[in-house]
Amino acid sequence: MIRHRELDALPVRGALPGLHDALDGHGTAVLVAPPGTGKTTLVPLVLAGLVGEGPARRVVVAEPRRIAARAAARRMAWLLGEKAGGSVGFTVRGERVVGPHTRVEVVTTGVLLQRLQRDQELAGVDVVVLDECHERHLDADTAAAFLWDVREALRPELRLVAASATTDAQGWARLLGGAPVVEAHGVSHPVEVVWAPPAHPVRPPHGMRVDPALLAHVASVVRRALAERDGDVLCFLPGVGEIGRVAGQLGDLGGFGGVDVLQVHGRAPADVQDAVLSPGRRRRVVLATSVAESSLTVPGVRAVVDSGLAREPRVDHARGLSSLTTVRASRASGRQRAGRAGREAPGTVYRCWAEAEDARLPAFPAPEIRVADLTAFALQAACWGDPDASGLALLDPPPGGAMAAAREVLGAVGAVDSAGRATERGRSLARLGVHPRLGRALLDAGASGGVERAAEVVALLSEEVPREYGDDLAAALRGVRRGGDAYASRWRSEVRRLRAVVGEVSRPAARLTGSHADAGVVAALAFPERVARLDGGSYLMVSGTRAELPEASPLHGEPWIAVAVADRPVGRSHARVRLAAAVPEDVARLAAGALYEERDEVRWADGDVVARRVERLGAVELSARPLTDADPALVREALLEGLRQEGPGLLRWSPESAVLRQRLAFLRHHLGEPWPDVSDGALHARAEEWLEPELGRARRRADLARIDAGRALARLLPWATGDAARLDELAPERITVPSGSRVRLDYANPEQPVLAVKLQEMFGLAETPAAAGVPVLVHLLSPAGRPAAVTADLASFWTSGYRDVRAELRGRYPKHPWPEDPATARPTRHTNARLRR
Incomplete structure (x- = not known):
């Protein structure tokens, strides 16, 4: 018997006329209705003609999660006074409850995609309702795009409804061809916000890890909510592990008159899910993931405790790793969660973060299409x-x-x-309805070693494996076979489904000769780039990523493993293995065969040319032997790499060669072209130009050390323009000073050469010597060879600076001339005694 009183009380009823008008006139609509208004239950029943006086239609409702699909179907069936499988049924992966008279079928978006691929027209379906569009799951976005194509190209009569609690209504309206937006207003009760941050700082979430101090704080806030408020408490946590830990910390709640603690997530047993969706006989604490934000209605809740965390998919494309990661929940999610406290009466939300942090939270959850595999x-x-x-x-x-x-x-x-x-x-x-990687493993391993075993492993990998099963995939498989929990039950259903569907698709021609479809084979086929070999204390994947096993893993010491699940903790360069299986080397070679190669490898390593014939499986070196007849071109590239790494110092630089390079650097700095750039990078870039033919004859480091760098460097001089002949004119190696000595210029600083000469040898010279028009920096030396003065203006020095130098040094060096007028004095290399002779 239809429960008219409950149906009449649903607030969405007021939006039904507008929805009918939108669908009759445009064929599409965007329905925006808060949680609890009946958009998921009443609307499909009305559109199907099961409630009211509308025409009989077949309606498909797509939900993002299995738990929500089952709950919605059971709720609708209850409103009709029936059981699921009558007028209302549901289909999720591995479970189908429908009958010959079913008019409303609730499916997951994944199931809907499978149907669209098999039958693009969706024959026999009149209306499709895409529920909870605001969650922006990838399957839901994809299904919406496909359905729009179907309506545009094949079935313009197909009606589409995008339904959501809160969403980008105008965005969805544009996507559905200018669909009308129909809004329903729910009965909203005031919700008091209590900011309840931890007393002490907690570490932010990273990867899958949540600071245990935060979980302890959440448990304490749940106790506070029980003490301060009546009714049930709904607590939002990011995942199954955190739910279990908080449940353990709550312990005995007998002090509150008896309280049931229920854990709600995708892996929860059906009886627990049903219990949560019905009023309890005692007070309840419901620990839930984000599934309870909008997909499920939990009656009796008067207080919400929000941890402020959520879980989203992330992909590390560089390492080929994808996993869930813990993030701060968005402000939109916070509003949804808080609203659960005010569904039936005024309520309270306890937010486990500071009010000042709230404005820094992201406005909306990241669309899965932006962040997922x-x-x-x-x-x-x-x-x-x-x-x-x-x-x-x-x-x-x-x-x-x-x-x-x-x-x-x-x-x-x-x-x-x-x-x-x-x-x-x-x-x-x-x-196949599984990730393409797992599908590949199912087909290929199944063809070789039996569909049953392959289906068992793929079913295990198609859902997050509970942590208590450990990190050894083979042991986890044995455990789930014996298991009696909800996960094991779902696993068995999925195995049956995979067995059946494999028989419906084409079989591959290839077989893994000599291999059976055990856990390692399936994992290796699904993730060939994650086949890894023991290398020191860690494993090196063929992709090049290093991975480490947990300390207590039974896989330690296995020569080869296939990594099925891994993540990379923040701040760590190595991946962390979550689930893997041991494999023999022949299976590793076969599974990752596309990455196998045998090649000559000539490279610069450990300071010399290393030539080997190497057998590799991706980044993993299988074997190597010395190569005596290496390709000269490869040797040449290795030598060039050595020069790039270690610089031209590998060549033989005589003092004259080094000076030539400094002189050229000076000219390049002040005159530019055509004088060559002789920096390390520039010399490496032109190595083949100035080091031939010597480079072509070299085979190892010692050969480079025999190359005369100065002779080779001379090839870079601007001979073609004739400027090379002016090298000694523009940047002379030596300068003749007034005493007649030829003194070497120091070009170590390309800004300004240095002339270091004894002071007495420069008497009478007023004009400072220059190179390429640049005055040199004159270091005037004492008789002992120490700098007495430094100047780039000799004339100024003789008139002002010399007097102080003479006063300081003439007593120390009386045998040397210290004339009062150096401008007219005779320059000399000798002492007074020599001069008198």
Whole structure:
């Protein structure tokens, strides 16, 4: 019997006339309705004609999560006085509850995508409702784009509704061809905000890690909410692990008159999920992930405790690692969570952060298309006939780098051709309903060692494995076979589904001869670039990324492993293995065979040319032996690399050669072209020009050390312009001073050469010597060879500075001439005694 009283109480009823008008006139609509208004339950029943007087239609409702799909279907069936499987049914991966008279079917967005790929017209479906669009899950965005294509090209009569609690309504309206926006207003009760930050600083989240001090604080705030408020408490935490830890810290709540602690997440048993969605006999603390933000309605809640954290996907394309990461929840999520406290009566939200931090939070969650692994999306787009997704109606375009990485993976598993179009194998992979990597492993390993075993491993890897199963994939597989928890139950259902669907798709021609589809084989086939060999205290993946096992891992010491799940903690260069399996070397070679190569490797290493014939599996060196007949071109490149790393100092530089380089650097600095740049970088760039033919004859470091650098450097002089002949004129190596001595100029500083000469040898010279028009810096030396004065203006020195120098030194060096008038004195290299002779 239909529960009319409950249906009539749903606030969305007031928006139904506008929704009908939008669909009748435009065929599409954007429905914006707060949680609890009935958009997920009443609207589909009305559109199907199960409630009210509308025509009978078949309605498909797409939800982002399995738990929400089941809950919505059961709630609608209850409102009709039925059980799921009658007028209302649901289909999620591995579970289908529908009957011959089902008019409303609730599915996950992933299931909807599978149907669209098999039947683009969605024959027999009249209306599709995409629920919770604001969450911006990748499957939901993709399904919306595909459905718009269907409506535009094949079925203009197909009605589309984008429904959401809070969303970019105008953005969705534009995407659906200018769809009308219909708003429903819920019954909203005031919610008091209590800021409850930790008393002491806590470390920010990174990777999957959350500071235990924050979780302890959240548990204390839950106790505070129980003490200060009536009714149930709903606490938002980022993931299953944090829910379990907070549940453990709450312990015995008997002091509050008996309180049930319920844990709600995608892995929770069905009876727990059902219990959460029904009023309890005792007070309850419901610990939930973001699934309870808008997808589920939890009755009886008067207080919300918000940890302020959420979990989002992230991809490290450089290392080929994808995982979930803990982030600060957005302000939009905070509003959604707070609203749960005011659904039925005035309530309170306890926010476990400071009010000053709130303005710094992101406004909205990051759309999954911007941050997630796009391999499955790229395959969906290719099978749809739009490989680069440029023609799809998407609120956010996929990032180019992520799409390029996705196409590379798809090409490696044979899912797309060189133009990015889906192959027959790619279409088969898309129909499996798992990530293309896992699909590849299922088909190839299943063909070699049995579908049953391959399906077991793929089912295990298709969902996040509980931490208590450990990091050894083979041991986790044994554990789930024995398990009796909700995860094990879902795993068995998924194994059955995979077994069935593999029989429906084309089988691959290739087989892994001699290998069985054990855990390691499947992991290696799914993630060939993560096959890794023990290398010192860590493992080196064939991709080049290093990975470390947890200290207590039973995999320590295994020569080869296949890494199925890994992440990279913030601030660490190495990946951290979360789930892996031991594999024999032949399986590693076979799975990562596309990365195998045998080549001559000639490089500069440890200060010399190293020539080897190397066998490699990607970054992993399998074997190497010395190479005696190395390709001269490769040797030449290695020598050039040595010169780049260590500089021209590898050559033989006589004192004359070094001076020549300094003179050329001086001329280049002051005159520019055509004088050559002789810096290390410039000499390396022109090495083949000035070091031939000596470089062509060299084979090792010792050969470079025999090359006369000065003779080679002379090749860079501007001979063609004739300027080379002016080298000694412009930058003389020596200058003749008044005493007749030829004194060497020091060009170590290209700004200004230095002339170091005894003071008495410069008597009578008023004009400072110059090189290339630049006055030299004269270091006037005492008889002992120490600088007595430094000047670039001799005339000024003789008239002013000389007097002080003479007064200081004449008593110390009485045998040397110290005339009162140096401008007219005779320059000399000798003492007074020699002069008198």
